[in-house]
Amino acid sequence: MPVPNQISFDTEVKPHAADLYDYAAVAETIDGLDSITEADIARYHEQGFIAVRNAFSPKEIQSGLDGLADLIAGRVPEFQNIQFTAEVRDRLDSLSFEERMDSVRRLLYFVDYEARTKAIANYPKLLAVVSRLLETEATMFQDMALIKPPNGREKPWHQDHAYFELTPQTKVVGVWIALDPAGIENGCMRVMPGWHRDRKYHHFQIRDLQICDSEMEGLQANRVAVPLEPGGCLIFDSYIPHGTPSNFTASRRRALQFHYAAVGAQKITAEERVAFWGGEANNIAC
Numbered sequence: 661m662p663v664p665n666q667i668s669f670d671t672e673v674k675p676h677a678a679d680l681y682d683y684a685a686v687a688e689t690i691d692g693l694d695s696i697t698e699a700d701i702a703r704y705h706e707q708g709f710i711a712v713r714n715a716f717s718p719k720e721i722q723s724g725l726d727g728l729a730d731l732i733a734g735r736v737p738e739f740q741n742i743q744f745t746a747e748v749r750d751r752l753d754s755l756s757f758e759e760r761m762d763s764v765r766r767l768l769y770f771v772d773y774e775a776r777t778k779a780i781a782n783y784p785k786l787l788a789v790v791s792r793l794l795e796t797e798a799t800m801f802q803d804m805a806l807i808k809p810p811n812g813r814e815k816p817w818h819q820d821h822a823y824f825e826l827t828p829q830t831k832v833v834g835v836w837i838a839l840d841p842a843g844i845e846n847g848c849m850r851v852m853p854g855w856h857r858d859r860k861y862h863h864f865q866i867r868d869l870q871i872c873d874s875e876m877e878g879l880q881a882n883r884v885a886v887p888l889e890p891g892g893c894l895i896f897d898s899y900i901p902h903g904t905p906s907n908f909t910a911s912r913r914r915a916l917q918f919h920y921a922a923v924g925a926q927k928i929t930a931e932e933r934v935a936f937w938g939g940e941a942n943n944i945a946c
């Protein structure tokens with residue numbers, strides 16, 4: 661289904677439980693995309709993710725931030741696919757640029773409007789790593805920018821594959837790139853290492869399309885936090901449960917996220933996706 665290219669607004673949601681993103685360990689990182697070894701590739705398959713520091717240079721990250729700033733400021737008027745927080749619905753046009761930046765939740769499908777972000781998505785060293793992981797030529801099929809401003813809301817636990825109109829068997833690699841320091845307190849990623857294997861969760865529309873909180877409660881011992889400096893990235897399997905808590909700081913936490921699959925990956929319909937992944941559609945209670 662085509663995604664409408666238009667401004668939208670988030671809905672107000674209840675806060676998450678205080679311990680929903682507690683974790684037992686912090687992820688180790690590999691230094692640079694060039695350093696990824698066959699052992700790291702094996703670890704990706706085993707754990708469902710790898711984290712890389714210094715994957716992109718400060719100049720490349722600044723170009724990504726500049727690209728997003730142009731899109732958010734409306735300097736590319738043909739691009740409208742920005743979701744703002746609910747509380748600015750009635751006053752969007754009166755916001756300063758900084759206030760507008762801090763009212764964005766996400767941008768979707770922008771790279772065809774903005775060359776600097778497209779260059780990051782198609783960065784040859786990144787594509788080479790993703791193709792190694794997929795064991796075939798990779799193509800990017802979804803681009804998103806996640807802006808978690810001060811007090812920004814959570815992204816509840818989910819598996820990205822539940823969002824895609826691709827067969828459940830399709831191998832998908834996600835790449836989440838930090839544009840600001842992403843730390844424990846401002847909402848860095850949390851993942852469940854190894855939980856991408858043979859696990860499929862029904863997803864429910866609660867605070868977002870998500871795994872039921874009760875499935876994720878009490879699993880602190882199984883969780884790893886992935887703090888990253890700007891230019892670092894998390895490369896992850898689309899079946900790994902992951903999420904990010906609210907941003908409890910005054911620091912922005914902006915990120916780019918791209919998803920890649922094999923060229924020609926087999927699609928399913930929206931109805932087939934819901935029938936496979938949807939909790940409500942399968943009459944399951946959350």
Ligand SMILES: O=C(O)CCC(=O)C(=O)O
Binds near residue numbers: 806
């Ligand atoms: O950036 C975030 O806060 C989480 C993003 C994420 O997990 C997603 O959009 O799939």
